[in-house]
Amino acid sequence: MSPITTTPRVPRRRGRRGSSGAPAGQGFFASLTPYLFLAAAVGLLLLLTYLPAVNMLWYSFTDWDGLDLEKNVVWLDNYVQVFTNPQIFGVFFVSLYYFGGSFVQMAIALYFAALLSYRTRFSNFFRGVLFFPYLINGVAIGFVFLYLFQPGGSLDTVLGWFGLADPPQWLGDPAIANVSLAGTSVWRYTGLNFVLFLGAIQSIPGELYEAADIDGANKWQQFWALTFPGIRRIVGLSFVLAVAGSLSVFEIPFIMTGGANGTSTFVIQTLQTAFNFRQVGLASAMAIVLLAIVLLVTFVQRKIFPDEKVDLT
Amino acid sequence: MSTAPARVRMAGLSATTVKYVSLVIGVIVTLVPLSALFIASFKTSQELGQTGPFDLPANWFNFENYVTAFVRGGMVEGFLNTTVILLFSLTGTILIGTMAAYAIDRFHFRGKKLIVGLFLVATLIPGVTSQVATFQIINGLGLYNSMAALILLFMGTDIISIYIFIQFMQSIPASIDEAAMLDGANRWTIYWRVILPLLRPAIATVVIVKGIAIYNEFYLPFLYWPSEGVISTSLFRFKGPFGAHWETIAAGTVLVIVPTLIAFVFLQRFIYRGLASGSVK
Numbered sequence: 001m002s003p004i005t006t007t008p009r010v011p012r013r014r015g016r017r018g019s020s021g022a023p024a025g026q027g028f029f030a031s032l033t034p035y036l037f038l039a040a041a042v043g044l045l046l047l048l049t050y051l052p053a054v055n056m057l058w059y060s061f062t063d064w065d066g067l068d069l070e071k072n073v074v075w076l077d078n079y080v081q082v083f084t085n086p087q088i089f090g091v092f093f094v095s096l097y098y099f100g101g102s103f104v105q106m107a108i109a110l111y112f113a114a115l116l117s118y119r120t121r122f123s124n125f126f127r128g129v130l131f132f133p134y135l136i137n138g139v140a141i142g143f144v145f146l147y148l149f150q151p152g153g154s155l156d157t158v159l160g161w162f163g164l165a166d167p168p169q170w171l172g173d174p175a176i177a178n179v180s181l182a183g184t185s186v187w188r189y190t191g192l193n194f195v196l197f198l199g200a201i202q203s204i205p206g207e208l209y210e211a212a213d214i215d216g217a218n219k220w221q222q223f224w225a226l227t228f229p230g231i232r233r234i235v236g237l238s239f240v241l242a243v244a245g246s247l248s249v250f251e252i253p254f255i256m257t258g259g260a261n262g263t264s265t266f267v268i269q270t271l272q273t274a275f276n277f278r279q280v281g282l283a284s285a286m287a288i289v290l291l292a293i294v295l296l297v298t299f300v301q302r303k304i305f306p307d308e309k310v311d312l313t
Numbered sequence: 314m315s316t317a318p319a320r321v322r323m324a325g326l327s328a329t330t331v332k333y334v335s336l337v338i339g340v341i342v343t344l345v346p347l348s349a350l351f352i353a354s355f356k357t358s359q360e361l362g363q364t365g366p367f368d369l370p371a372n373w374f375n376f377e378n379y380v381t382a383f384v385r386g387g388m389v390e391g392f393l394n395t396t397v398i399l400l401f402s403l404t405g406t407i408l409i410g411t412m413a414a415y416a417i418d419r420f421h422f423r424g425k426k427l428i429v430g431l432f433l434v435a436t437l438i439p440g441v442t443s444q445v446a447t448f449q450i451i452n453g454l455g456l457y458n459s460m461a462a463l464i465l466l467f468m469g470t471d472i473i474s475i476y477i478f479i480q481f482m483q484s485i486p487a488s489i490d491e492a493a494m495l496d497g498a499n500r501w502t503i504y505w506r507v508i509l510p511l512l513r514p515a516i517a518t519v520v521i522v523k524g525i526a527i528y529n530e531f532y533l534p535f536l537y538w539p540s541e542g543v544i545s546t547s548l549f550r551f552k553g554p555f556g557a558h559w560e561t562i563a564a565g566t567v568l569v570i571v572p573t574l575i576a577f578v579f580l581q582r583f584i585y586r587g588l589a590s591g592s593v594k
Binding site for chain 2: 033034040041042044045046047048049050051052053055056059066108111112115116121124126128129130131132133135136137138139140144145147148153154157158187192195196199219244247248250251254255267270271274275280283284287290291294295
């Protein structure tokens with residue numbers, strides 16, 4: 001298959017794994033090889049992530065409607081509007097419901113993860129059931145909970161068994177609707193946190209627990225002294241995901257209420273501004289603001305948990 | 314004297330009770346919303362109006378709603394389209410991702426730090442927000458309202474799989490490449506004959522994690538392919554014509570969930586592992 005190599009080459013030095021593999025003599029074309037391997041991935045990355053990001057920044061300084069050939073530069077007008085128009089900035093407060101929900105979610109996940117890290121009967125079954133909602137299609141979840149929250153529906157029936165008559169309008173009452181939606185979100189995402197926490201807990205060496213047992217530490221002390229420090233990293237990461245996630249909530253409210261009854265989130269607002277109201281400039285400014293906040297949160301998290309560097313190479 | 318151990322045993326017993334009771338509550342909270350809809354999917358329209366949500370259907374073999382959902386709800390089209398998209402996007406993602414990972418892990422070249430940094434930063438951008446501008450690109454390429462737009466987006470915006478491939482590649486000793494090189498294989502041959510087969514476990518992980526993500530994706534098909542449906546958007550459209558017919562919506566929803574359930578039961582272990590390697594990074 002290959003030309004016979006006459007001079008057996010000495011295996012390269014250890015320690016510099018995969019250093020420029022170009023055999024001497026093939027020169028220029030060989031040095032192109034890594035770029036050829038990367039071409040598709042980097043090309044798509046630039047085309048679909050960075051070019052849009054740069055464009056978005058540019059649009060955000062204009063009054064573009066998405067169709068017009070001319071874009072008038074309005075500088076910071078869009079940003080001023082994002083921060084001063086309560087109709088736009090106000091929806092940020094809706095995120096607080098989801099942010100609160102994410103703490104409930106992490107607490108439940110942590111509780112079950114700690115519980116199931118001990119020997120438990122049917123633990124695979126419990127694990128599977130708790131995790132499964134995370135895999136379900138978002139539209140399906142939307143319908144499941146629309147049905148659940150219907151007036152006189154399943155939830156009201158269950159509450160009725162416990163003697164709770166006169167339930168609120170779960171999605172119809174603006175005072176409750178966001179709580180209902182955040183609850184749906186908790187139901188959907190707890191499983192992911194749970195599995196991540198469980199994995200982290202199980203990677204803590206068992207001998208540590210045996211030693212703690214011998215020292216007479218009870219389960220509660222063991223949790224705070226061993227388990228929690230052992231999973232601090234993943235809890236920190238989940239916290240960042242919770243902030244970023246609650247700011248960019250989209251699917252559940254969009255599918256279930258379409259943003260009615262004060263349930264519109266910042267992302268729903270952004271997309272409606274762009275695609276329904278054709279104010280691409282303003283929408284871009286909104287997206288940039290969101291992006292800046294997410295980057296800021298991630299940066300702060302990296303400062304707080306510096307040991308959590310992502311080593312890619 | 315004998316009270317102390319007894320008390321410990323009692324405490325242990327009640328702790329066990331609390332444990333199992335809370336687990337059962339967790340299971341109930343998870344399953345009740347799903348089972349309510351499952352029950353509804355077997356009821357006739359009239360039955361649904363007259364009975365409570367937890368009254369069992371008169372006939373468990375009433376599949377009429379399923380037929381309606383499947384045929385009139387456009388779910389056949391949805392399943393077919395989703396399958397085709399899955400096939401193309403997954404193949405593309407695997408080829409693009411493994412090649413990129415091979416280059417990043419096995420070569421030293423100018424600009425490597427920059428490229429790795431670009432991939433890293435890209436994970437921080439919430440995808441749904443940048444659609445404001447991505448839309449213009451897809452539109453400019455003339456791909457709006459086509460399946461190709463979705464395939465391109467699914468292939469191009471997946472950085473997590475590149476991570477998974479790189480991570481796995483690091484565990485494959487470079488001496489294998491070197492041995493192949495001594496035998497005279499060039500880089501392409503090594504990639505195709507050596508690396509790609511060795512990456513099989515990572516490929517399986519990506520197929521599963523990415524497959525679930527594509528199956529569940531809602532907004533991209535909603536925005537970029539309005540004229541036809543994938544599984545999510547076909548189901549979403551039930552809101553219109555079947556708005557008052559919860560029995561049909563319920564059947565459609567169950568139809569969408571069942572494939573996920575089957576996949577989960579068979580692939581449990583791989584799914585957990587894949588998610589851990591995907592999101593921890």
